Amino acid sequence: xxxxxxxxxxxxxxxxxxxxxxxxxxxxxxxxxxxxxxxxxxxxxxxxxxxxxxxxxxxxxxxxxxxxxxxxxxxxxxxxxxxxxxxxxxxxxxxxxxxxx
Amino acid sequence: xxxxxxxxxxxxxxxxxxxxxxxxxxxxxxxxxxxxxxxxxxxxxxxxxxxxxxxxxxxxxxxxxxxxxxxxxxxxxxxxxxxxxxxxxxxxxxxxxxxxxxxxxxxxxxxxxxxxxxxxxxxxxxxxxxxxxxxxxxxxxxxxxxxxxxxxxxxxxxxxxxxxxxxxxxxxxxxxxxxxxxxxxxxxxxxxxx
Numbered sequence: 001x002x003x004x005x006x007x008x009x010x011x012x013x014x015x016x017x018x019x020x021x022x023x024x025x026x027x028x029x030x031x032x033x034x035x036x037x038x039x040x041x042x043x044x045x046x047x048x049x050x051x052x053x054x055x056x057x058x059x060x061x062x063x064x065x066x067x068x069x070x071x072x073x074x075x076x077x078x079x080x081x082x083x084x085x086x087x088x089x090x091x092x093x094x095x096x097x098x099x100x101x
Numbered sequence: 102x103x104x105x106x107x108x109x110x111x112x113x114x115x116x117x118x119x120x121x122x123x124x125x126x127x128x129x130x131x132x133x134x135x136x137x138x139x140x141x142x143x144x145x146x147x148x149x150x151x152x153x154x155x156x157x158x159x160x161x162x163x164x165x166x167x168x169x170x171x172x173x174x175x176x177x178x179x180x181x182x183x184x185x186x187x188x189x190x191x192x193x194x195x196x197x198x199x200x201x202x203x204x205x206x207x208x209x210x211x212x213x214x215x216x217x218x219x220x221x222x223x224x225x226x227x228x229x230x231x232x233x234x235x236x237x238x239x240x241x242x243x244x245x246x247x248x249x250x251x252x253x254x255x256x257x258x259x260x261x262x263x264x265x266x267x268x269x270x271x272x273x274x275x276x277x278x279x280x281x282x283x284x285x286x287x288x289x290x291x292x293x294x295x
Contacts, residue, residue: 003108006214008149011112013206015119015138017199022123024195028182030128030174034135037166038119041142044154052149057236063154064237067161068248072255074166078173079262085177092182 008049016042029081029091033074040070104148111148115141126181128174132167139163153230 022035051059118137139162146155
């Protein structure tokens with residue numbers, strides 16, 4: 001017996017919620033970045049579950065696209081974090097406040 | 102039955118690792134917990150008959166992206182983040198928003214549960230690498246090419262973002278290097294013709 005589609009969706013929803021709450025809880029730029037990765041993974045799980053239950057390959061193909069976008073995001077995002085650290089000696093998002101004044 | 106048991110084991114592991122990622126203040130502990138989430142999700146993909154996605158999950162997420170993240174954490178030598186009292190209200194905001202999101206998602210699952218059950222064809226070969234490759238290079242060729250251009254842009258963006266020199270300094274350096282190479286070429290030509 002296989003678990004139903006709804007149980008996969010429930011797991012995905014819980015993981016997405018943990019990721020979304022983590023983005024608000026964390027003040028560390030790298031921590032926020034990792035929470036975003038967790039949210040992307042939760043969405044991937046939904047894609048694969050639907051692909052299984054509707055017997056359609058498109059879902060798995062778009063998981064591949066999401067992974068490519070996540071890799072691009074990792075390269076550029078970590079570049080931004082390193083450039084920010086070089087200027088401010090910190091990765092705390094509260095220190096990114098030049099636009100405030 | 103075995104699939105169900107495996108699903109609940111790995112679902113519990115994924116949720117526990119995700120909670121530990123948000124809970125820990127040390128970024129390195131968070132990163133290692135996130136790798137645990139990726140590995141358990143990969144096991145769930147195997148039980149969903151998607152071996153290609155499971156392999157790519159380990160290769161790209163656990164292998165490439167998390168190595169990059171841990172590399173940056175080590176490079177910047179980050180400390181644990183300190184709790185600030187003035188940001189205490191953010192915990193309430195985050196918890197409230199998370200709760201609303203969770204209620205919304207469970208409402209959707211309730212709707213899915215009430216819909217007629219989909220039956221799974223066990224002999225289906227949808228997750229095989231062959232069918233994914235066929236779809237990727239016939240029907241979805243344009244999105245794949247767009248993703249290729251996106252990755253090229255990300256490479257260039259990453260290089261531009263982390264360079265140390267300003268634009269005039271960089272141009273001067275490139276010019277010096279080019280003249281040095283030209284001089285070397287002339288010396289080489291002379292030796293060959295002699």
